[in-house]
Amino acid sequence: MAEITFKIFRYKPGVIDSPRYDTFKVDVEDYMTVLDVLEKLRLDDPTLTYRHSCHHGSCGTCGMLVNGKEVLACVTNVMELGTPVVTVEPLKNAPLISDLVVDMVPFFEKYGPVEMPLIRESEYLPEGKPSEEVGTYTRLESCLECGLCLSACPMVATDPDYMGPAALAAAARVVQEPRGQDAPAILKMVDNEQGCWRCHSAMECSEVCPNDVDPGGMIMYLRQKLISRKLKGHY
Amino acid sequence: MLAEEYKRPEPLWPKKRLGEWFSIAKKGAGGWAFLLHRLTGILLVLYLFLHFYVLSTLSRGANAYDNLTVLMESPFLLLLELGLVAVIVYHGLNGIRLMLLTLNVGVKQQKEMFWVVMAITILTTIIAALFMF
Numbered sequence: 001m002a003e004i005t006f007k008i009f010r011y012k013p014g015v016i017d018s019p020r021y022d023t024f025k026v027d028v029e030d031y032m033t034v035l036d037v038l039e040k041l042r043l044d045d046p047t048l049t050y051r052h053s054c055h056h057g058s059c060g061t062c063g064m065l066v067n068g069k070e071v072l073a074c075v076t077n078v079m080e081l082g083t084p085v086v087t088v089e090p091l092k093n094a095p096l097i098s099d100l101v102v103d104m105v106p107f108f109e110k111y112g113p114v115e116m117p118l119i120r121e122s123e124y125l126p127e128g129k130p131s132e133e134v135g136t137y138t139r140l141e142s143c144l145e146c147g148l149c150l151s152a153c154p155m156v157a158t159d160p161d162y163m164g165p166a167a168l169a170a171a172a173r174v175v176q177e178p179r180g181q182d183a184p185a186i187l188k189m190v191d192n193e194q195g196c197w198r199c200h201s202a203m204e205c206s207e208v209c210p211n212d213v214d215p216g217g218m219i220m221y222l223r224q225k226l227i228s229r230k231l232k233g234h235y
Numbered sequence: 236m237l238a239e240e241y242k243r244p245e246p247l248w249p250k251k252r253l254g255e256w257f258s259i260a261k262k263g264a265g266g267w268a269f270l271l272h273r274l275t276g277i278l279l280v281l282y283l284f285l286h287f288y289v290l291s292t293l294s295r296g297a298n299a300y301d302n303l304t305v306l307m308e309s310p311f312l313l314l315l316e317l318g319l320v321a322v323i324v325y326h327g328l329n330g331i332r333l334m335l336l337t338l339n340v341g342v343k344q345q346k347e348m349f350w351v352v353m354a355i356t357i358l359t360t361i362i363a364a365l366f367m368f
Contacts, residue, residue, distance in 0.1 A: 093252075158255065204263065208262050216342070220337060227338065
């Protein structure tokens with residue numbers, strides 16, 4: 001056990017109108033995650049707000065910035081961070097509602113046009129053999145829709161209309177394996193400055209993705225497909 | 236509250252959105268490559284104007300240009316010129332890295348590609364320094 005100082009971002013319209021950081025000293029056990037600490041703090045301060053559901057990294061609701069990096073609070077062990085002060089902030093590039101809670105509506109709106117298919121077939125099943133185009137299974141089926149990639153992307157920061165890594169990764173997955181969806185239409189949809197061409201290959205999305213979906217790689221796949229189609233159109 | 240009544244809060248965090256480009260809170264090598272590419276790109280644009288200014292002295296006669304080239308041999312300006320070598324080499328090589336990524340080539344090795352770009356940039360700068368000083 002060790003005493004760790006937590007600096008937590010606070011903002012609550014009508015109560016805390018100017019964003020600030022509150023400092024708490026917490027006795028942290030070896031097993032405790034950032035979410036465990038937040039729940040402990042909430043016992044003393046019921047006004048502290050954050051979002052969570054499953055506690056085991058499968059729902060993607062507790063995304064936040066811990067020491068400046070986008071993580072899922074429920075699977076981020078405090079002691080493994082190795083810092084005496086832990087800073088906890090809300091995700092970036094999303095409207096802030098209260099404390100560590102951001103509005104996820106814009107994030108989900110970006111998925112709308114893609115109509116992300118809910119494919120969760122296990123790669124371990126014999127019938128789950130990937131199609132020739134997919135080659136090997138990546139983990140897009142495991143996208144938690146946590147929004148960490150949008151928070152980490154420097155281009156989303158300056159262009160709110162950019163589709164963003166998550167929706168583009170979903171679009172790429174549809175193109176790889178359409179399953180009845182109109183793949184050429186999806187390609188056409190992402191072929192613009194708010195689509196896959198807005199990405200500047202910082203690859204921060206893939207860096208923070210908690211489930212190895214590799215959105216950056218999926219965006220590059222879309223570009224390759226588009227370039228290939230355009231070249232074929234000319235010759 | 237009905238969905239239609241819900242007024243979405245304004246983005247308030249982060250306040251300096253353009254600052255996200257230049258933030259040093261990068262998560263990986265790709266983020267650093269992005270930051271350096273942006274900075275070197277801006278420096279190259281600024282250099283272009285400086286370059287035009289130097290060339291424009293030609294219009295004021297050979298003497299004016301010669302006087303400026305003497306000034307260019309000062310250690311401080313030579314150091315800036317060495318920095319220019321580093322900036323050009325990095326921006327050019329990382330540009331090739333970005334083109335390869337766009338063609339979906341070496342995406343899984345993008346970090347290693349960044350380190351190769353950095354290594355060649357440093358090596359080239361050292362070699363240029365040996366010639367210049």
